[in-house]
Amino acid sequence: MTQSPLLLSVDNLATHFFSQEGILEAVDGVSFDIHAGEALGIAGESGCGKSVTAQSILRIVPSNGKIVMGEISLFQNGESIDLVQLDDRGQEIRQIRGGEIAMVFQEPMAAFSMVYTIGNQITEVIRLHQDCSQSEARDRAIEMLRRVGMPQPEQTIDAYPFALSGGMRQRAMIAMALSCHPALLIADEPTTAVDVTIQAQVLELMKDLQRDMGMALIVITHDLAVISELCDRVMIMYLGKDVESAPADVIFRDPKHPYTVGLLRSVPELGEGHSQELDPITGSVPSPYRRPTGCPFHPRCPEFIPDVCDVHLPPQIELAGGHRVRCHLYVQD
Amino acid sequence: MWSFILRRILLMVPTLFVVSIISFAIIEAPPGDFMDSYVNALLQEQEAVDPAEIASLRKRYGLDAPTYVRYFRWLGNIMQGNLGRSLEWNQPVSKLIADRLPWSLAISVASFFLAYAIAIPIGLYSATRQYSLGDYFFTLIGFIGLATPNFLLALLILWYYFVATGNVAVGLFSDEYLIAPWSFAKFIDLLKHLWLPALVVGTAGTAGLIRVMRANLLDELERPYVMVARSKGLSEGKLLVKYPFRIAMNPVASTIGWTLPTLVNGELLASLVLGLPTIAPLFVGALLSQDMFLAGSVVMILSGLTLVGTLLSDIVLAWLDPRIRGAI
Numbered sequence: 001m002t003q004s005p006l007l008l009s010v011d012n013l014a015t016h017f018f019s020q021e022g023i024l025e026a027v028d029g030v031s032f033d034i035h036a037g038e039a040l041g042i043a044g045e046s047g048c049g050k051s052v053t054a055q056s057i058l059r060i061v062p063s064n065g066k067i068v069m070g071e072i073s074l075f076q077n078g079e080s081i082d083l084v085q086l087d088d089r090g091q092e093i094r095q096i097r098g099g100e101i102a103m104v105f106q107e108p109m110a111a112f113s114m115v116y117t118i119g120n121q122i123t124e125v126i127r128l129h130q131d132c133s134q135s136e137a138r139d140r141a142i143e144m145l146r147r148v149g150m151p152q153p154e155q156t157i158d159a160y161p162f163a164l165s166g167g168m169r170q171r172a173m174i175a176m177a178l179s180c181h182p183a184l185l186i187a188d189e190p191t192t193a194v195d196v197t198i199q200a201q202v203l204e205l206m207k208d209l210q211r212d213m214g215m216a217l218i219v220i221t222h223d224l225a226v227i228s229e230l231c232d233r234v235m236i237m238y239l240g241k242d243v244e245s246a247p248a249d250v251i252f253r254d255p256k257h258p259y260t261v262g263l264l265r266s267v268p269e270l271g272e273g274h275s276q277e278l279d280p281i282t283g284s285v286p287s288p289y290r291r292p293t294g295c296p297f298h299p300r301c302p303e304f305i306p307d308v309c310d311v312h313l314p315p316q317i318e319l320a321g322g323h324r325v326r327c328h329l330y331v332q333d
Numbered sequence: 334m335w336s337f338i339l340r341r342i343l344l345m346v347p348t349l350f351v352v353s354i355i356s357f358a359i360i361e362a363p364p365g366d367f368m369d370s371y372v373n374a375l376l377q378e379q380e381a382v383d384p385a386e387i388a389s390l391r392k393r394y395g396l397d398a399p400t401y402v403r404y405f406r407w408l409g410n411i412m413q414g415n416l417g418r419s420l421e422w423n424q425p426v427s428k429l430i431a432d433r434l435p436w437s438l439a440i441s442v443a444s445f446f447l448a449y450a451i452a453i454p455i456g457l458y459s460a461t462r463q464y465s466l467g468d469y470f471f472t473l474i475g476f477i478g479l480a481t482p483n484f485l486l487a488l489l490i491l492w493y494y495f496v497a498t499g500n501v502a503v504g505l506f507s508d509e510y511l512i513a514p515w516s517f518a519k520f521i522d523l524l525k526h527l528w529l530p531a532l533v534v535g536t537a538g539t540a541g542l543i544r545v546m547r548a549n550l551l552d553e554l555e556r557p558y559v560m561v562a563r564s565k566g567l568s569e570g571k572l573l574v575k576y577p578f579r580i581a582m583n584p585v586a587s588t589i590g591w592t593l594p595t596l597v598n599g600e601l602l603a604s605l606v607l608g609l610p611t612i613a614p615l616f617v618g619a620l621l622s623q624d625m626f627l628a629g630s631v632v633m634i635l636s637g638l639t640l641v642g643t644l645l646s647d648i649v650l651a652w653l654d655p656r657i658r659g660a661i
Contacts, residue, residue, distance in 0.1 A: 060563045062555075089569050098566035105564075110557040113576050115654050125565040160655050176565075 004036040006075050007184060007216050008057070008101075013070035013084075014240075015049075015056045022289045026052040026065065028240035031316070036183065039210060039217040041227035041248065043263070044237035045285055050220045051106075053237075054186045058097050059088040076100065076183075099129040102177035106189040108169035112161035118172045119157035122179055129180040144175040148205060167198035171205070178209060184216045191226060203229050224267055228252060233322075236260050239288065239296040242316075246323040256325040258303045295328065303329055334651065337658050341647055345640050352640075353411070356632040357404050360625050366396050367420045367623045374622075394420065407629065417626030421619065426630045429615065434634070436505060437612040440600050443527050444535030452539045453585070456546025460581075461573065463551060471543065478540035484602035487533045491607070494529070503608045505530075533603040542585060549584055553577035579653055586650050590643035 011031050017024040027049040034040050042050045055061045057072055072083040074096065086093040105111040112121060122144070123137040132140070138157070145153035148171045161169055170190065177185055187206065191199040207230055210217045219230050227234055227248060235245040236259065244257040255261045262281035283300040286292060292299050298309035305328055314326045368391050375382050391397050395406060410417055416426035455475075459468045495501055504511075505526045510519045553559070554577050562572045601613035612631060619627040651658045 055560075058564050060560055062560075094566040094568060096566075097564050103561075103564045105557060105561055107557060111561045113558045113562070113580075114656060115579055116575075124567070128566050162656055 004038065006033060007036045007038075008034045008075070009071075009073045009080075010053075010057070011071045011073070013053065013056060013072060014068050015052050015061055015065055016068050017062075017065040019064055024288050025240050025291060026288065027056060028291075029069075030235075030237070030240070030242045031070075032235050032242065032245060034184065034216050034218065036216055037210075037214050038233065039219065039231045041231035041234045042218060042220045042237060043222060043224060043227055043234060045222060047285060047288060048237040049240040050222075050237055051188050054103065054188050054218065054220055057083065057186065058101060058103060059083060059086065059093050060097070074100065095129070098125045098177075098182075099180050100182055101184045101186065102180065102182040104170075104173055104177045104185065104187040104190050107193045108166065108173045109161070109193070111173060112169065114160065114162050117158050117160055118164070118176075122157070122172070122176045125176060126179050141175070141179060144179045145172065148172075148175045148178070148209070149201075150175065166194045167201065170194050170198070170202055174202070174205065174209070178213065181213060182215060184218065185210070186218045186220070188220045189222070190219070191223070192221075199226075206230065224252075224264065236263065239285065239291060241296055241326060242324075243297065243327070244323075244325045247321065250321060250323055254323075256319065256323065256330060257297075257327050258301050258329070259297045262300075262302075295326070305329075334658060337651055338644075338648060341644050345644065348640060349637065352636040353408055353633060354404070356629055356636065357407065359632065360629050361400060363623065365623065366391075367394075367625060368396060370621075370623050371420070407626070411630075411633065416630040419619070419624055419627040421622045421624040421627070426627050429627065430612070430630060430634065433610055433612050433615055436610055437600060439505075439523075439527060440530045440534060440604075440609070440611065443531035444533075444538070444600075447528075447531050448535040448539040448542055449585075451535075452542030452546055453582075456543045456550060457573075457578065459543065459547040460550035460554065468547075475540040475543045478536045481536065482602075483533055483537065484606050486536060487530075487603045487606040490529060490533065505609060530600065530603050530607055530609055533607070534600050542588075545588070546581065546585055549581035550577055553581045583650060583653055586646050586653060589646035589649065590639065 010033075013027055013030045014025070015027040017026055030049070030053055032040065042053065044050055052061060052065065055065075056067055059067075061067070067084050070084060073080045074083055081092070081096075083093065083096070112118065119138065119141055122141040123134065126132065126137040126140050127134070130137070130140075142153045142157055145157060150156050150168060150171050156164070156168070156172075161172070164172065170193075174190075185206075190206065191202050194202060203226060206217070206219075209215075210230075217230070219226060221227060231248045233245065234248050234251045236243050236251070236257065238259050244251070244255070244260045246256075251260065252264065255264055259281070262279070265279040266281060268278055281300055282302075286296075286299065292310070294308075294310040294312055295301070295314050298304050301309065304310075308328050312328070314328045315332075316324050316326050317330045317332050318324055319330065368387055371390075372382055372387060388397075395403060398406070407417065414427075416430070418424070419426050419429055422429055455471050459471050462468055491501070491503070505523060506519070507522050507526075510522045513519055556577065559572070559577055562576050563569075567575075600609070600611055601617065603609070604611045604613050612634075616628065616631045618624070619631065647657075
């Protein structure tokens with residue numbers, strides 16, 4: 001496979017939240033690359049920092065959060081911009097948001113404002129990033145709604161979000177995100193809030209659109225099935241750290257990190273010959289305010305090595321085939 | 334939208350009917366009637382009281398009829414636009430009210446706009462810069478405003494105004510315009526006097542509104558749709574006004590309904606202190622002397638204002654939030 005050009009490179013990103021309870025290290029040293037047209041899955045339990053990673057890329061972290069370290073380089077026309085250095089209210093980042101990088105949010109019910117029609121909210125982003133009249137923007141919005149499979153887009157465009165079903169709202173959300181043909185689409189739990197029957201449709205739709213429009217995709221999810229459906233590469237996160245990343249087929253076949261192994265074992269499999277018992281990871285995610293020393297996973301790890309894992313943070317080890325892992329069980333070749 | 338407004342207006346008719354019963358009951362509630370207080374007044378001035386004359390007066394004003402008869406007679410007259418005669422002033426109630434209602438409305442409307450014009454921008458500022466120095470400053474001012482009684486504020490302002498300018502800021506007009514016919518200069522003179530009662534009456538409401546506006550907006554700023562709007566590349570100012578502000582205005586708009594009558598209540602002490610020819614002092618006098626036609630009419634008009642205020646706030650709400658339009 002020939003490698004397409006690098007689109008976004010996140011290097012050692014850390015985003016912390018400052019509150020009265022203390023400092024919450026939501027993202028604490030995460031690195032990954034994404035190439036044009038590639039689909040990356042970011043997986044992990046709730047609270048592991050997946051969504052904050054996405055919000056950091058767009059610089060829309062809530063006001064008590066701050067990027068304290070790292071670089072996020074976006075490559076455009078042969079030039080690179082470090083998004084971390086931009087003013088988060090400035091003109092430059094606002095042109096990237098919605099234009100170069102768009103985002104689909106978790107809950108379409110809460111993500112749309114209920115007091116404007118979906119047409120109003122979609123044409124708004126088109127007019128922000130494209131030089132066109134109101135009626136042209138409307139035509140483009142209808143076209144995009146048709147493309148995401150919205151029934152009767154000419155009428156639906158004037159509907160208020162509360163009048164649509166969950167699946168239709170998520171389609172409208174995707175249409176809004178795609179309406180300016182972004183180079184990168186970030187989908188934060190795109191199927192969590194919709195019915196199981198709709199989930200398959202939404203995934204199918206995103207897969208088709210990604211292929212047709214040639215855009216890169218970051219899918220954030222706790223559902224490994226979504227990743228196996230959509231992604232080329234996977235990054236597993238635990239307590240704000242990127243514990244493992246590898247091509248999707250490799251990680252399902254040959255997981256290295258004990259956390260990834262546990263995560264895969266705790267997923268029920270359907271079908272004949274799969275009557276194995278579920279094997280959940282013992283313990284629960286520690287409070288992010290009281291992060292364990294050393295490897296953050298060591299208190300729950302079945303392979304725990306005393307005086308090593310609880311003392312030293314494992315460095316990132318590069319294995320063969322683009323497989324990276326942070327674990328003391330492995331050593332750099 | 335139009336059918337929504339029409340339905341709302343139709344619903345006001347039965348409401349007004351119920352209000353009329355309650356108003357009448359309230360006016361009838363104290364023991365005795367106007368003749369009793371009239372007799373008392375005469376006795377206090379050591380004048381002779383002729384029981385026969387009192388009885389004939391009672392008969393003439395229909396005070397001897399049973400309660401329900403008097404109620405329907407009163408209601409029937411009101412529906413024909415006849416508010417009755419004030420027993421105390423010996424003038425038609427409609428004239429007494431017509432002389433004073435415009436001033437009450439002028440003060441109410443002025444303080445209403447003053448309150449919103451001050452409260453909304455400050456609420457917006459306080460919410461977007463929560464816990465900043467400015468936020469604390471306005472919070473402090475707001476609490477002082479809430480805690481200061483209107484009449485005290487009126488007295489303080491009167492005193493400072495007198496010390497600063499040597500003039501007494503009483504009444505709604507300067508002497509030379511008091512009986513002059515309407516002119517542009519008279520209108521300007523009115524505006525010069527109106528700000529003081531408007532400020533006095535509006536302070537408590539303004540402080541309350543700032544708190545409501547700030548709290549609502551803080552809630553809304555946390556909503557996912559704000560982050561979505563940000564992710565689209567909207568500038569912070571445009572985003573604020575288009576999305577969270579519109580929703581945060583919702584509870585503020587709901588309060589328009591009861592703002593109108595509270596302002597009339599609120600102007601009472603201010604009017605007494607500042608010597609303003611408004612409804613409130615007239616109303617108090619009518620209640621004290623059991624001048625029932627006058628008191629009843631004032632209650633009805635205040636209730637009518639409440640209903641109009643509620644209608645206005647419903648219309649604003651329906652405009653702000655499309656989900657409300659479908660509901661009755």
